[in-house]
Amino acid sequence: MPGTDFLQLDPAAAPARGLTDWLTAAVRAAVLDGRLTAGDRLPATRTLAADLGTARGVVVEAYQRLVDEGLVAARPGAGTVVLPRSVAVPPRPAVATPAGPVRLPVPTDRPLLDGVIDLSPGVPDLAAFPRAAWLRAERAVLRDASAADLGYGDPRGSARLRGELAGWLGRTRGLQVAPEQVLVVAGVAQALALLAQTLRSRAAVAIAVEDPGSRGAREEFVHWGLRPVGVPVDAEGLVVPALPAVPAVVVTPAHQFPTGVVLSPARRRELLAWARDGGGLVVEDDYDAEHRYDRAPVPALQPSAPEHVAHTGSTSKTLAPGMRLGWLVAPAGWDADLVAAKHASDLGSPALPQLVLAELLRSGEYDRHLRRVRGRQRARRDALLAALTRFLPEAQVSGVAAGLHLLVTFPGSDADDVAQAASAREAGVVVHPLSWHRTTPGDPGLVIGYAASPPDRLHAAVERLARALHR
Amino acid sequence: MPGTDFLQLDPAAAPARGLTDWLTAAVRAAVLDGRLTAGDRLPATRTLAADLGTARGVVVEAYQRLVDEGLVAARPGAGTVVLPRSVAVPPRPAVATPAGPVRLPVPTDRPLLDGVIDLSPGVPDLAAFPRAAWLRAERAVLRDASAADLGYGDPRGSARLRGELAGWLGRTRGLQVAPEQVLVVAGVAQALALLAQTLRSRAAVAIAVEDPGSRGAREEFVHWGLRPVGVPVDAEGLVVPALPAVPAVVVTPAHQFPTGVVLSPARRRELLAWARDGGGLVVEDDYDAEHRYDRAPVPALQPSAPEHVAHTGSTSKTLAPGMRLGWLVAPAGWDADLVAAKHASDLGSPALPQLVLAELLRSGEYDRHLRRVRGRQRARRDALLAALTRFLPEAQVSGVAAGLHLLVTFPGSDADDVAQAASAREAGVVVHPLSWHRTTPGDPGLVIGYAASPPDRLHAAVERLARALHR
Missing domain, CATH: 1.10.10.10 (Winged helix-like DNA-binding domain superfamily/Winged helix DNA-binding domain)
Structure with a gap:
C-alpha cells in the first residue's frame, strides 16, 4: 500500500x-x-x-x-x-509572541528606527565574521570527516576541537590542560547554566556576582535556583574583602563587564586566597580577553589555581554570538557532574560547527582573524575616544585598554543615567545606562560599545550624545 | 606597551x-x-x-x-x-575519562573490533549524509545572511527555519502551526529536557513512558527529577488503560522504539481521550515517522488535539545525530515556560546550522534526500528480512513497515536475550537485547538496526547471528 x-x-x-x-x-x-x-x-x-x-x-x-x-x-x-489567496480565509492561528526573557547582554526592547546608531555593549562587529574562511573550513570538514564524526558523539565535545582548544588555551591564555579537561559548551551562558545546576545539586543556594555586572547572568542564576549576591566593583575590580560566605563567585578578570576594569594583581591574589582558604569556586568568565590594544595580555586566573578556578570563554565576541560555541575547563572534582548536566541538556554540541572551529584553530585562521579584527577595533576605539574628547570633554573614560566597550562617567555629577540614555535615544543613539547593570545604587555612567560601528558613525553618535546631554 | x-x-x-x-x-x-x-x-x-x-x-x-x-x-x-619530545618529560596532567552517561539510544560500551558488524538500532546511515547539498546550502547562507542573522537571536530559533518547519510539518505531518509556535531545539533529547524542567516547575514528580522504551529518555527524566513510570506496550502500542495518574506521557506513535509497533487507531482515540478528560500532556516523539516503506504515512497525533499534544522531532535519524537540531511544537500554555527554559540553557541554538537546514527545506533538497535514503533503506530492510527468513526461520519479525530497525522474537522461547546478544557479539555481530529497553520483565527479543549496513553485510550478520543462536 x-x-x-x-x-x-x-x-x-x-x-x-x-x-x-x-x-x-x-x-x-x-x-x-x-x-x-x-x-x-x-x-x-x-x-x-x-x-x-x-x-x-x-x-x-x-x-x-x-x-x-x-x-x-x-x-x-x-x-x-x-498562489497568494486574494479572498478572506481563516488566518492561521495567531500566537502571541512570548515576552522574550532578557538576553546576555541586555537587549534593546524596541526595534531601532532607521538612522539610529546602536552602541549597545556586548556585540562584536558582525560584519567582520570570516565568511570565506568559515566556508573553506567547512568544505575541508565535509571532505574529511568520518561517518562516525556525525554520529552520537562524546557529550564533552569533538575530540578534535578539544585538542585544538587545549593547545590554543595553552598558547594564548597560559592554561595547562589536557584535551580531556575541556568541555565544549554552547557559549558562556551554557557554561554558567551547567555550573549553576551542579552547584544546586551540591546544595548551594547563592552565588556571588560582580555589581555592576552582567544582568543576563544574574537572571540565569535565578532561573536555576541560585540567588545572585552582588559584590562591589571598584577601580581594581571585584572588592574581594566584601565577598560573602558563598560557595562560588563569577568574575570577569580580563575586562570587567561593564566597567572595563582589569582585576588588579593584589585582588587576584586575594581572590585566589579566598578560594584556597574557604574552598570556594572561582568562575573565570574570560570576557573580552582576546580584545586588547595597548597593554600586554592579562594572564588567565586559572593557571594560578587550576584546582579552584573554572575557566570559561566563547567565540561570541570573536566570531559571532550566533555561533553558540564555547569552552569550560573546570577543576577535576567538577568534571563528571558537568558532563552529566551537559548530556542531560542536549547530549552534546552540534558536530559540524565544532569541527569547523577546530579546523580554523588548526590552520591558524582563527588567530589571523583575531589579529585582523583587533586592528580594526583599535581604530574604532581611538575614533570614539577622539570624539569623546572633542564633544564631551567633561567625561571621564575608563576601561579603554581592552574589550569592545568603554565606560563614561561624569565625576561629581548626580545625573540619572537612565534619563541620560533615554535622551540619547531620542537624539538617535543607543547606549546603556550603567545602572541597568547594577543591583545596588551607585555612580551614574554610560556603557558604550564601539566594535560594531565604523569611525564616522562613532563620531556622529558622540556628537548626538553630547547634544542630548548638554541640552 | x-x-x-x-x-x-x-x-x-x-x-x-x-x-x-x-x-x-x-x-x-x-x-x-x-x-x-x-x-x-x-x-x-x-x-x-x-x-x-x-x-x-x-x-x-x-x-x-x-x-x-x-x-x-x-x-x-x-x-x-x-617537534615530538624524545626524552621523558612530565606528562600533561592525566585525567580519568568520566564514565559516559548512557546516550540516546543505548551505546556500545566497548570499542568494536575490526570486522564486527554493528546492528545497534537508532543510528541512521551516516555515510548517506548529504555533504554536497549541505555545503551548497551553507555557501548560500554565508552569501545571503545578514549580520543580524549572526547575532544574539531569538531563543526560539531563526525565524527563517521556523517558517520552513511550520510549512514542512504542515505538508508532511499534517500540523497546522504558525512559525511562532515552533521552538527550535537541540534534538528530541533537549525537547524532553525542556518539557521535564517545565513539568517539574509545575510540581510534577512523575512521567509515564513506554515499556519497553528508550532507556536514554528514562535516564534523562531521572536527571531532571521526574520519576519515569513504565506503561506496557503490546501489539497495538501503548496500553492506554494502564496509564497511571501522571501529568504527562511520552509516546512514539509512528514507530514505537524499540518494538516498531504503530499506535493503533483505537489506542490513539483512547490516548487523546485520556489527555482531554484528565488534562494530561501527551508528548509525541515523532520517532522514525519519515522512514516508512510500504504503508501510507501515519498521521501525527498533534493535529487531532493540538491543545493536549506536544509534538517533537529532529534531524537525528534523517541527516545525522551529530546535527543536534530538532523542533518542538507545544500547546499554547506551555510556550512561555519552554522558551524561558531554552533561553536559560543555551540562549538558543546555533545560527548557521539552522539557516542551512532552512535552505535545505526551502530548496526541496531535504525532501529529495529523504526520498533517496528511503529507497536505500527499504532495500536494506528487504535484505535483512530475506536473511532472517533463510537463516532464522523460527524467528518472528515485527515492526518492519517503517523505521530503521526491527524486532525479532522467538515465540514460546524462554531464552535470555542478554545472553543471546552476548553470544552474537562473540560471533561478530552487535544487536540489542530487548530487555535492555525494559524496566519490567517481559518476552525476550533482539532489536536489530539495518540502516547503516549494506545488504551483503546484513546477510553476513544474520548468518553469524544464526550460528550464535543455534549453537
Missing part, C-alpha cells in the same frame, strides 16, 4: 473511481485551511503519481483544475506553486 | 639586554611544560617581532637556537613547528 508524505495522502482512502476528484479536493482543502501557503511547491507530477501508485495523468489533471480555480500556478523552472 | 597572545609574552618583563635569551627561554619552558606540544606552530618571525616591538632578528635568532636544541624545526610551507 503506497502513499506519500505530501499531505499524508493515502490512495487507499480514495474512492475506487474519481481519484482525480479526490486529489483535487485534498490539495484544495490544504490550501484553504493553511497547511499549504503562498509559494509552497506541489510535488512534481511524476513523483506524486509514483508515490500514489497512480497514472501521471491523474495528477496532471488535478493540478490543472487547481490552476483553473486560481489556487496554484505552473511556474517555469519552479513547478507548480501555491 | 605592546605584547602578544603567544604565551602571553610581555617584553616589559624582559631584561633590558638579552631579549633573545629571554624569548628562547620562554618558548623552551612552554615546550617542556607542555603548553606547546608536537605539531604546534610558532608564530611567524615577522608577526611575533611586530607584536613584541622588537627587531625581527631577535626572533629569528631565538628560533634558530630552539632548532639547534632539537625542540622545534623549520618546515617548508608550515613555518616553525614544535
Whole structure:
C-alpha cells in the first residue's frame, strides 16, 4: 500500500473511481485551511503519481483544475506553486509572541528606527565574521570527516576541537590542560547554566556576582535556583574583602563587564586566597580577553589555581554570538557532574560547527582573524575616544585598554543615567545606562560599545550624545 | 606597551639586554611544560617581532637556537613547528575519562573490533549524509545572511527555519502551526529536557513512558527529577488503560522504539481521550515517522488535539545525530515556560546550522534526500528480512513497515536475550537485547538496526547471528 508524505495522502482512502476528484479536493482543502501557503511547491507530477501508485495523468489533471480555480500556478523552472489567496480565509492561528526573557547582554526592547546608531555593549562587529574562511573550513570538514564524526558523539565535545582548544588555551591564555579537561559548551551562558545546576545539586543556594555586572547572568542564576549576591566593583575590580560566605563567585578578570576594569594583581591574589582558604569556586568568565590594544595580555586566573578556578570563554565576541560555541575547563572534582548536566541538556554540541572551529584553530585562521579584527577595533576605539574628547570633554573614560566597550562617567555629577540614555535615544543613539547593570545604587555612567560601528558613525553618535546631554 | 597572545609574552618583563635569551627561554619552558606540544606552530618571525616591538632578528635568532636544541624545526610551507619530545618529560596532567552517561539510544560500551558488524538500532546511515547539498546550502547562507542573522537571536530559533518547519510539518505531518509556535531545539533529547524542567516547575514528580522504551529518555527524566513510570506496550502500542495518574506521557506513535509497533487507531482515540478528560500532556516523539516503506504515512497525533499534544522531532535519524537540531511544537500554555527554559540553557541554538537546514527545506533538497535514503533503506530492510527468513526461520519479525530497525522474537522461547546478544557479539555481530529497553520483565527479543549496513553485510550478520543462536 503506497502513499506519500505530501499531505499524508493515502490512495487507499480514495474512492475506487474519481481519484482525480479526490486529489483535487485534498490539495484544495490544504490550501484553504493553511497547511499549504503562498509559494509552497506541489510535488512534481511524476513523483506524486509514483508515490500514489497512480497514472501521471491523474495528477496532471488535478493540478490543472487547481490552476483553473486560481489556487496554484505552473511556474517555469519552479513547478507548480501555491498562489497568494486574494479572498478572506481563516488566518492561521495567531500566537502571541512570548515576552522574550532578557538576553546576555541586555537587549534593546524596541526595534531601532532607521538612522539610529546602536552602541549597545556586548556585540562584536558582525560584519567582520570570516565568511570565506568559515566556508573553506567547512568544505575541508565535509571532505574529511568520518561517518562516525556525525554520529552520537562524546557529550564533552569533538575530540578534535578539544585538542585544538587545549593547545590554543595553552598558547594564548597560559592554561595547562589536557584535551580531556575541556568541555565544549554552547557559549558562556551554557557554561554558567551547567555550573549553576551542579552547584544546586551540591546544595548551594547563592552565588556571588560582580555589581555592576552582567544582568543576563544574574537572571540565569535565578532561573536555576541560585540567588545572585552582588559584590562591589571598584577601580581594581571585584572588592574581594566584601565577598560573602558563598560557595562560588563569577568574575570577569580580563575586562570587567561593564566597567572595563582589569582585576588588579593584589585582588587576584586575594581572590585566589579566598578560594584556597574557604574552598570556594572561582568562575573565570574570560570576557573580552582576546580584545586588547595597548597593554600586554592579562594572564588567565586559572593557571594560578587550576584546582579552584573554572575557566570559561566563547567565540561570541570573536566570531559571532550566533555561533553558540564555547569552552569550560573546570577543576577535576567538577568534571563528571558537568558532563552529566551537559548530556542531560542536549547530549552534546552540534558536530559540524565544532569541527569547523577546530579546523580554523588548526590552520591558524582563527588567530589571523583575531589579529585582523583587533586592528580594526583599535581604530574604532581611538575614533570614539577622539570624539569623546572633542564633544564631551567633561567625561571621564575608563576601561579603554581592552574589550569592545568603554565606560563614561561624569565625576561629581548626580545625573540619572537612565534619563541620560533615554535622551540619547531620542537624539538617535543607543547606549546603556550603567545602572541597568547594577543591583545596588551607585555612580551614574554610560556603557558604550564601539566594535560594531565604523569611525564616522562613532563620531556622529558622540556628537548626538553630547547634544542630548548638554541640552 | 605592546605584547602578544603567544604565551602571553610581555617584553616589559624582559631584561633590558638579552631579549633573545629571554624569548628562547620562554618558548623552551612552554615546550617542556607542555603548553606547546608536537605539531604546534610558532608564530611567524615577522608577526611575533611586530607584536613584541622588537627587531625581527631577535626572533629569528631565538628560533634558530630552539632548532639547534632539537625542540622545534623549520618546515617548508608550515613555518616553525614544535617537534615530538624524545626524552621523558612530565606528562600533561592525566585525567580519568568520566564514565559516559548512557546516550540516546543505548551505546556500545566497548570499542568494536575490526570486522564486527554493528546492528545497534537508532543510528541512521551516516555515510548517506548529504555533504554536497549541505555545503551548497551553507555557501548560500554565508552569501545571503545578514549580520543580524549572526547575532544574539531569538531563543526560539531563526525565524527563517521556523517558517520552513511550520510549512514542512504542515505538508508532511499534517500540523497546522504558525512559525511562532515552533521552538527550535537541540534534538528530541533537549525537547524532553525542556518539557521535564517545565513539568517539574509545575510540581510534577512523575512521567509515564513506554515499556519497553528508550532507556536514554528514562535516564534523562531521572536527571531532571521526574520519576519515569513504565506503561506496557503490546501489539497495538501503548496500553492506554494502564496509564497511571501522571501529568504527562511520552509516546512514539509512528514507530514505537524499540518494538516498531504503530499506535493503533483505537489506542490513539483512547490516548487523546485520556489527555482531554484528565488534562494530561501527551508528548509525541515523532520517532522514525519519515522512514516508512510500504504503508501510507501515519498521521501525527498533534493535529487531532493540538491543545493536549506536544509534538517533537529532529534531524537525528534523517541527516545525522551529530546535527543536534530538532523542533518542538507545544500547546499554547506551555510556550512561555519552554522558551524561558531554552533561553536559560543555551540562549538558543546555533545560527548557521539552522539557516542551512532552512535552505535545505526551502530548496526541496531535504525532501529529495529523504526520498533517496528511503529507497536505500527499504532495500536494506528487504535484505535483512530475506536473511532472517533463510537463516532464522523460527524467528518472528515485527515492526518492519517503517523505521530503521526491527524486532525479532522467538515465540514460546524462554531464552535470555542478554545472553543471546552476548553470544552474537562473540560471533561478530552487535544487536540489542530487548530487555535492555525494559524496566519490567517481559518476552525476550533482539532489536536489530539495518540502516547503516549494506545488504551483503546484513546477510553476513544474520548468518553469524544464526550460528550464535543455534549453537
